[in-house]
Amino acid sequence: MALFLSPCSACGSYHGPRWRMEPGDLFIPVDSIEEEATLTCDAKGTPPPQYRWSLNGTLINLGLDRRRRLSGGNLIISSLDRYQDVGIYQCMAYNTGGAILSRRASLQFAYLDHFKVHTRSAVSVREGQGVVLLCGTPTSSGDLTYAWVFNEYPYFVQQDNRRFVSQQTGNLYIAKVEPSDVGNYTCAVMNSITKGKVQSSPTSLILRTDVMGEYEPKIEVNFPDNVPAAKGSTVTLECFALGNPVPEITWRRANGVPFPSKVKMKYSNAVLEIPSFQQDDTGGYECVAENKMGKNTATGRLAFYAKPQWIQTMKDTALAIEERLDWECRANGRPKPSYTWLKNGQQLLSEVNCRLLVLKPVYCFPSASPPDFTGNVLRALLKAKAGTTVTLECKPQAYPIASILWKKGNLPIHTNDRITLSPDGTLRLANVSKSDAGSYTCFARNRFGMSSTTGRLLVTDPTRIIQGPVDMEIIVGESIVLPCQVASDPVLDVSFSWAFNGQLIAKGDGHFETAGDLMIRNIQLYHAGKYICVVDTDVESLSAVAVLIPGPPSPPDSVTVEEVTDSTAQLAWSPGRDNGSPITNYLIQTRTPFTVGWQRVNTVPEIIDGNTLTATVVDLNAWVEYEFRVLAKNSVGVGEPSPVSVKTRTEDAVWARSVSASEIEVNWQALSFTPERVLGYEVHFYSFKWKQKSHTTQFKCLSSPPAHLKAITSQLGVAMEMAISAGRLLQPKLYSSL
Template identity: 30%
Template sequence: MNLVLAPREKGQLICRASGTPKPTINWAMNGIPIENSPEDPNRKVEGDTIIFEEVQTGSSAVYQCNASNEYGYLLSNAFVNVLSETPRVLTPANKVYQVIRNNHALLDCSSFGSPIPKITWFKDSQSSTLEGDPYLLHENGTLEIYVAQALNSGKYICVARNTLGIAENHVYLEVKEPTRILKQPKYKVAQRNRNVVFECKVKHDPTLIPIMIWLKDNGELPDDERFLVDSDSLTITDVTENDAGTYTCIMNTSLDHDSASAELTVVEATPTPAVIYEQPDPPTDLELTDMKPRSVQLTWIPGDEHNSPIHKFVIQYTDSLHDHGHWHNLTHVPGSKTTAHLQLSPYVHYTFRVLALNAVGLSDPSNPSHMYKTNPAAPEENPSGVKGFGTEHDNLMILWKPMSGLQANGPGLQYKVMWRQKDVDKNWTSVTVANVSKFMVSGTPTFTPYEVKVQAINNNGIGPDPAVVTGHSGEDLPVQAPDIVQVLVLNSTLAEVNWEPVPPKTVRGHLKGYKVYYWRERSLHKHNPHRVEQQLLTFSGNKSHGMLPGLQPYSLYLFNVRVYNGKGEGPASSNLQFETPEGVPGRPSFLRITNSNLDSLTLEWGPPNDRNGHLTGYTLKYQPVNNSNDLGPMEELALPANKTSITLPNLKYSTRYKFYFNAKTGQGAGPVITEEAVTIMDEGKLHPAAPAFGNVSSSMGEDGMLISWEYWGAEKHVYVEYIVKNDNKEWQKEYVNGSQAYVLKGLKEGLSYRVRVVAKGHDNQAVLHQSEEVLVTVPAMPSRQVDIATQGWFIGLMCAIALLILILLIICFIKRNKGGKYPVKEKEDAHTDPEFQPMKEDDCTFGEYSDTEDHKPLKGSRTPSNGTVHRDSSDDSLVDYGGGDGQFNEDGSFIGQYSGKSSIRETAGGHERSEAPSPVNTTTMNSFV
């Protein structure tokens, strides 16, 4: 076997051989006898063993062991690789594992490094490593929790370290509660036309999304409104005989499920009391007798049948050693028996119970029996599901299904894994492992068949000889492209590709098939030059040809071919090209009637979007249609390819015509486009009448373009039609329900539109009347300005402010009416002024407060521009509080503030009065009351 060592590590290569006479062992390094190879003080050869001591970087080599005697020799190679690599954790970071409680959990920590990293696990913020019960650390770094509980949930840290470094990874474990049906549906006997309710109450983990499903006789419920499914029940109303059967409720989550069933029996309604049928009572008095190493006899006493005979007894067991608390069906016996001879497995701690079954359903379980223990033994079976496959090009993964404790038959379960190269090796290479379900064999050649087998071993012996399974080592990408690639164009839309299959050895894996990548490079017509994205067709198996359908006519295509296996695709063949011939063209892009006269109609059309070749012309067919929708004789015209309109003369007046129009290439005619139109009436045979449509006008509104018109016609099918100016597409139509105005919504800003109004006949096809076209332009609308005066919030704010001012005015008025008094007399006594003047009777003013001495404005008011306000330091009057001229009435209240008049002063010459403008207006003074 190959040997991987880190620098300064020790190791051994052992070459053991047997034969008669005893073989001689000779060693070689890189094909040179080891005695002739450069000396290495860290290498010592001792017979059949090479001992390496503190190997150095750069001492990697291939060693050959030659075992020979006089009858022949055997040669074996081993690669000694001295590798120095820091640890790397290969398991994805932050991976979340979910497991149901009481099940085992496996947390992966795949790593790589040299020396081989040592793996340790930590949980959450704990500093101690996870070792011992309930944890088991496998050799590959996987951490196993035998019986996961809620407390095991959390973050786990995997640390890989060697002498060169350390790496860590975080994974998360979520332990979920199991899904259990707490209340199972029970057997029901219902009379016809009555209602029945089956209950099914379930408990599940709240973080998992439950899905409840009801089945009838293991199929879907009938599609009938009488079946009403609720979250925890099924109701069947007005039951019939067809509703009888078995109903099953299934609660599924993403991790587990549980189910329960009950039967419904439908009987005829009868006035006499019906016999009550119920499930039987559980058996009693369980007893174990005739106890042997691998068998035991169980006896019991049946319970009450409740008017329905017992069909059978079901014997269940639980294994307290391996699967405590979970009951499993072991066997069943007819309802006429009360004993059962039970065959047992080794190394199991059995406890039994019995259930009785009649037409109504199962009884409750009996009380459990005494425990019966069987002795361990060698395994009687080997692991199932053995497979051999590669995950990389140089390995072989051997995988198997782990055996349960019940299958192990004893303690110390291990697996002996054996493999050999098919048809090359005679001897098996083996390794014995425990607590794992896979083993990786490294250094295998690419995609080579191997024979593998896995055998069970325990402390009491080995299992039977296992079956041999054939597998393959890992695949690698194919190395050769298909050769001799050819193409045969069958018609304008189909081509056949042929290639020479690649040699099997170059596939280097399971041949899955071939892939043809192809794409339309361009059209061969100047009017359709666009390129189509790459397409892929896969041909499974060892094919050598394939068809390419759905090609575009008259086009240039490129393609290549690749082989692929389970690993991926091989190299592509060289790109080849081919051209598809002409095909029939597509439908003309449009056909419309642009002018309708008494005996003529004018048609316009556009060429097909998909010409698929050179257009050779057009075919126009038309025929009259009467009021009974009967078709008249067909006329046909051939038109040149460069023509885009035609006027048809000599038509009948007031007649509906149906037109059929298609394009042609050299390969034939394309699909037909149809249209209908009506010639106008003979004006000479009618009294002169006003036209059906009057003036058509337009205006732009907030919701769109408003089109209004006058209409005097009798037809009720009126449409507004519009199209972008200079556009060749079909007219857009909007039906008008008896109105003479319509708002066109969704028009694009800045574009001009042709608009017309038409009236159609009873068949809603032929145009009988048509208005003149109007040209409307949708302006590029600026962003709408919001008028704040019309906003609800602004109106509400103004109302609130007005209400607040009104309240303040009311408060001021109340305060004034209370007659607020001011101690004027005391102020005058406290300030004796030599120029004191008594109150003037005639003008009710105080001399010391007259305008001649003080012109103080209120606080915040402006000082008059014709003078400066002077204040004596002894002045202490109510002007300090009023901030301006003060006038009072007899009770001391202010007058000037409400009168709006200035004070009156006397001049030295007499009673001349002058009015100075008051610096305070009425409104401002009112706010200071």
């Protein structure tokens, strides 16, 4: 127990700090929307106190820490980090009158990681046999509650004398399996602080053909031999047994004293609950599981403990020189409290545990001893990153307290704005550089002797990730490599690890292969998520993050044109992979000699859903060569286009009929996208005189065509091939019997 020894207020116009508010423990959900955490610290004193904070015994350098700042005496931490901010915090308030240390306060993060994704093996048992299904709880912090889903949510296993879910292990225990128990079981875990929930992969329970005979109870759920229980807390003991017939559970106290009325039994006596635990509740407890085949007993002991509470404390006192002072502090608690005295925040004596402090002039007097560094020597080699703060502690065992001198090599070290030496002998080097590297020796001396300890400081260049992973889309079935390459000081040992969605990737996973870079083979949909490359060296840890998301669909395949008219074409295709996100619809594009690039076309149906693999393209032009391609779309985006279809020409829109024995009438439709080339007409009619002279056919144009028209006849009828010379816009072919 730490107390403060300070000058009294009567000794001058100042007085040392006194606590008004000390920090309390914090438990913060890791996914909390709060951006800051505040550890309170407030003291009164004259002059007003200043404040320092330590984390896990190391002073926090607020000048170099951008995430931590003071508001009055309160420590405010922004951009909370689950790994860097967890620990034990302590506040020091100080002024010219002295210094005091606050109670220690812990900052913890509540979290619940996901179960590792893998298929669980089926459990095969005989009817009548007992079985235990393991939950395999993922890493977590904070109180957890467990339940088991039977076959599908929201059907949960109902606990009775035959089935029990342990809130200590999360496992499911079935004392005697019946045919109705066959099915799939999923462990569901909830964090009581974050309210986050995760579920395991299902475990199948199947029955063998043979039947299990009767057997005596076997206790599978038991409480420890010795259970510490805090005063006023609620104590819960579990006990459950397998057996055939189903065992009956009973409880008793080892001393034979009946249970008080406050004690409760739950879940067919599998749980014993003692609310508001008191010292009278300590002692041995027995759980007895019994059926007609026999019985089994488990025993354990509940031990009482209580936090220290002050009975007597010291008061400010004014003394004359050479006057004796006796200060006594007393506290009760279970187990018996120990005591530590501090002066201005520094422990007066190590190895001293007394509740009485006597000043005149020495107190709680131990044996005199020269400085001794046994068990507290400097590290032989200390590596530190350039730009950081290095702390070298010099803490010998000595009485009286030793004076401290530091040397670098053979030269004494002098303090400056970058180098500080604390009263307890701790040397701090801020913003270290290569010039700070070397051999450091701490010399400790008192009137009984001198001793020293030496260590070497090596300052290294910062490690940099020169090529880290980047966000990308994944395609199911393919393999990718996430790079993680670093440049580091050659004297450093560098190690790599990868985490997927907050869980460390195990080397035995068949999909992953790590050696700095991470290779993911045969990617599946569940591999989408957040990947972190963590690089650890002797002096620092750094990381790089990438997110893999499902990609757009792969290209459709085998695009064929199955039926063509003068204005339509019916298409069919095969689907590509959806890459983890179902295909929502297809898009069709076309290209002709007269278009610039690919263009969207009109189709029937107008919107082609992801389950449709055929469509009719409409509003095409006659006697034009078309190429088609198909694109697939999902929730991520539009994928790459399919291979191009074979070139297909639409049918003609030109025809002829015999008007008389010497005339035929030719009819064609002009291209809709070039009306200016056909004098603004959509349909033109032309008549020609026909005369047979040997093998020559002559036509007389009865009206002015838009361009030169050439016709050839054969014995089978009339075959007319027309070409518009201005741009070769129309090349129809017609056959018509006379």
